[in-house]
Each structure stands twice: as C-alpha cells, then as structure tokens.
Amino acid sequence: MSAFLQATVYGLLQGGLLALVAVGFSLVWGVMNVVNLAHGAFVILGAYIGWGMHQEFGLDPFLGMFVSAAVLFALGYVTQRLLINLVVNGPIFITLLLTFGLELVMVQGMNLAFSADFRSIETSYAGESLALGSVRVPVGRLLAFALAVAITFLLVALVTRTRTGMSIMATGMDRGAARLMGIRARHVYALTFGIATALAGMAGAMIGTVGTFSPAAAGSFTLMSFVVAVLGGLGNMYGALAGGLVIGLVQAWGGQYLPGTWVNALAFLVLIIVLVVRPTGLVGKAFYAARLEV
C-alpha cells in the first residue's frame, strides 16, 4: 500500500510537470493547427539556459527559469514570425517538416554548444524530501509541481481574461473573422508561439532541477507533449493539466507494477485508444472536434 501511495504521489508530481511541458504545445496546435515537432528542443534549450544561469551567476533555477522564459519567448516570437508564418497555410506535412528541420538544427546546435553529456541543475534543497507518513515527497519536485500548476492556471487566466488572450482565442476559432475585427493574425500567431516556447523554457528549467537532461531527450519531450495534448483535448489548457496528471499516474503505476520497460509502451497505448475511441480528448469540446475534418 505504501508503495502504491508513493507511486501515486510521484506520478501526480511528475504529471504536473508534464502538463507544463505540454500546455504550450497544445496551445499552438489548437490555435494555429501547427504540430510543433521542435517543442521538445525548446524545453531542452530552456533547461540549458537555467543551467547556464546557475553555473555562471549562481542564479537559483526557480529564478533562472524566468530568464529561460524571456529568452525563449523572444526566440519563439521570431521563429513564428520569420519561419512558420511563411508556411502556416500549407498542408500538414509542410509545417511538420519545417518544425522537424528546426528540431534538427536546435538539437544539433545544442549538441555542439553544450556537448551530448547529461546535465542537471544542482541545488541544495532539490534532493531533500518531506515525510508524509510513510510517503516521501521530494522538495524540488513539489516546488516544480506547484509552480507548473500555478503557471497553467495563469495561462488560462491570460487567455480568457485579457484582450491579448481573447485575440488569441478568436484567431484560433476563426482567423478570417478575427482579422476582420482588426486583429493582426501574424502578430497573434507569433505571440502564441512565443508564449508556448516561454512555457516550454520554464518547464525545461524545472526538469533540469529535478532530473537530468541532454539534447537527445528533446524527441521524447515532444512525444510526451503529443500524448498529453491529445489525451487532454487540443488547445484546452485544463485538458493539458488533466492529461499530464493522467499520464504521470499511468507511468508511475506502470513503472511500479509492470516488468521491464513495458511502462514505456503504456503511454502510446493510452494515446492510440484515446484517438480511436474519443478523439476529442478527456475534456475536449465539440468545437475542437471540427478540427478532425480539417
């Protein structure tokens, strides 16, 4: 029982972090129908920035992640404005390939700049853990989880309560109508992508704090974002949170009770079942179902 509780707590903490990794991916997909295969690379770049801030200036990673966010926001904005906007109306292969090319360039660039070694951001407190009865809760993961959930809620508030957020939503729903209302779609798309990469950067810095990372891990973060975003329902930010928590739990329990590395197949099994049975996701609404016909 204690092992089960421990796995559950661990799964929930990991799930919050996965949600933050995926929420930007889901936002970009939902708003502009672009699957960003470079998303994982942005996560890793964020981790390196957090790591660099810690190495060079001794900046705590939970502050350094704001530097990651700022840098990646700028990078994301420019990427969308100068590259992805050029092909955003094309067939899906085109955007997939463009972002894959971007992923190759970023991952190989990071390999050259930082080497392929595994890194982690060492802090004095991340390794400690609180004891809750028989369950141990690592402090670093708890902090990361709390921040990840808080940021997800902030994003929801941004999108639903501010003019900028509403212009993002409007552009996602009907770009033509949004442009007629005077919304500059190019700018809004770039803003959306920038927000997504900024969140990826923050998630990356936290991942660097609670575990290890290397450029080669980019692909697995992209895949995880896929699974979480599809599970939660596209463009739905609460959905990303729900999807992240479900995947976190499934993986923690699977790791506990399944032999070998079968747990790795589990996430994909869940993905395929959800796609076939309920393609709108756990919290998806009928509106997003329309995307199925695109």
Add this chain to the structure above:
Amino acid sequence: MTTSTQVPQQGVTGAMHRDQAMRLLPWMVGVLAVLGALALQSQLFLGQQRTVAAIFMFVSLAQAWNLIGGFTGYACFGQVVFFGIGGYFTAIAISHWHLSFWVSLLLSGVVAALFATLIGLPLLRLKGHYFAIATLGVAEGMREVVTNLPDLTGGGAGITIPTVGPDATTAYLGNEGFYVLFLALAALSVLVGGLVARSKFGYALRAIHQDEDAAAAVGINTTRMKVLAFALSGFITGLVGATYAFQQVTIFPQRLFDVNITVLMVIMVVIGGSGTVLGPLLGAVTLQFLSEFLRQNFTDLHIFILGAIIIVAVILLPQGAVNYVREARRTGEFSLLANVRKYRL
C-alpha cells in the same frame, strides 16, 4: 502497360504514334536506369556500393510512403513500424524458425501488409494530424513491445541473424548482392508507383486525397481503397526492412523503429513532389546523396546543415520539385517567391 499491346483500329496518325511513344518513354527510361545502375556497380568500390545501396533503399521507402502519404494524402508518421516489423520478422524467422532468407523476405512483406490492414481499419478513420500522431504512437509503442520481448527479439541487446556456420540458412549476400537486391526493390517500388499512378486505383486514391466525401459520393469504397493503399505501402516497406535487417546482421529496436527513418521518407517525398512517381525517386536520390556528402565532409555539422536545408526547401518548394516544374511550365510562373506567397499568412 496495356498501351503497348493496343492496336489502334483505324486512322493511325503520326500524332497517335507520338502519343504512344510518350507513354512508353517512362518505362524505357526506367529499364535503362536499372541497366545503368547494374553497369555502374562494376565501377564502384565495395564501400561505395554500400552507399549507393542505401540510396536505392530510400528510393523504395520513399515510393512506399508516397502511396499512403502522397497519393492518398494520409500523413503516416509511423511508417517505420513496417520497416521494423519486416526486419524483426526476418531476423526471427531465420534465427528461430530456420527459414531461408528468401522465404522470410516474402513473409515479412506479407506480415507487414497484414499489420497495416489491422491498424489501418481503425486508424484510417482519423484525419490530418490525428492520423499522423496515431501512427507515430503505433511505431513508438511497437518499438517498446519489441524491446520487452527479449526471448523472441533479443530485447534492447538486439538480435543477430546467423550468416555463417550451420545455423545460416542463406549465405550472406555481401555488398555486391545487397546492391542488386536493393536495386531490385527500388525498381519494384517505382514500378508499383507507376502502375498505381495510371490505374483506376490510383485515381481513387487521388480522389480521396482531394475530397474524401466527394470520392465516397461517386461510389468509391474509400475505406477499402485507403486500407489497400496502406497495406501495399506496408508490404513494400516490410520487404525493405527485411533486406536491411539481413544486410545489418545484428539489429536493434532503436535503429529498426527509428522515427528519423519515417521523417526521411516524408522529407524525400515532399521535397521531390508528393503524389508523383518521379518526385519520391528524385527526392530520395538527392537527399540521400546530399546527406552522405555532408556526413563525409562536415562530420559535426552534417545534421545541422541538413536541418537548415530542410527548412529552406520546405519554405521555397512546399509542393515539391516535380510539382513545381509542372505548375511553372503550365502557368509560366517560375518565381520561387510566388511559391512562398501561396502558403504564407
């Protein structure tokens, strides 16, 4: 194919002769290309033969992907699953069941096609990104399944096909043998692509690509056509995977289910021109040649440069080289900037 035996009933004009000659031209060029490739073999070192064999391999993979991704318009991002299944089936059939390579090769294609049918029935109902991701999930999941069946597949440590000694059922083909075999597969896949492109089946697939509801409305059994295209594409990919496995001798799940192989197929088709026969051929030859050139000359930067080339190619030639030339010749608009304008926001 049938045109060569058709006898025009009356009024045989020069124009018709020319028309027939034009239709035969691609087949003659194809036969000449295969003969040329065979003649080229004697001029190459063994290492070069391996490199050229890799080009042939990607020609057949790109042609296979083109059937489902190009003609039918279903962006399969898990095509490598058939490659992996073909490779592992052959490895298992030779080492556990002591079948000869040639029998295993054929069975691998059949098994891959059956698997394509099995997953195609539920997954081909999905569209766009959803289909892409579901197939990606199948490929990634299958890699994990193969990794976790160590008794059958050797797990993460890989499986070795016996090529010498009493356990070897078929002698190793060597670089010369694989050159010919991969060339045969490439020729077969181009032939299949050419036949599909000119058949009623091919028109049905293109109709599905353009408007699936309209295709169904004119009486095309869309589900059957899509599944058939997927199975055919899986069959060829399975054959290639089986040959690759035998060439490599020892295979690992990480390599046989490598998502980058899928992405390479997609890039080759898209850059060459999807939905054409010439496009995937050109794309595969160009990209594989370029990649090999970069690997040998810029070891560290080769992936970096390849990524940059993909980005630029996708922006400047989103419809692919072959389609671009066709459109440009028809409309007289050769500017690449007009191309960019097409999909820009």
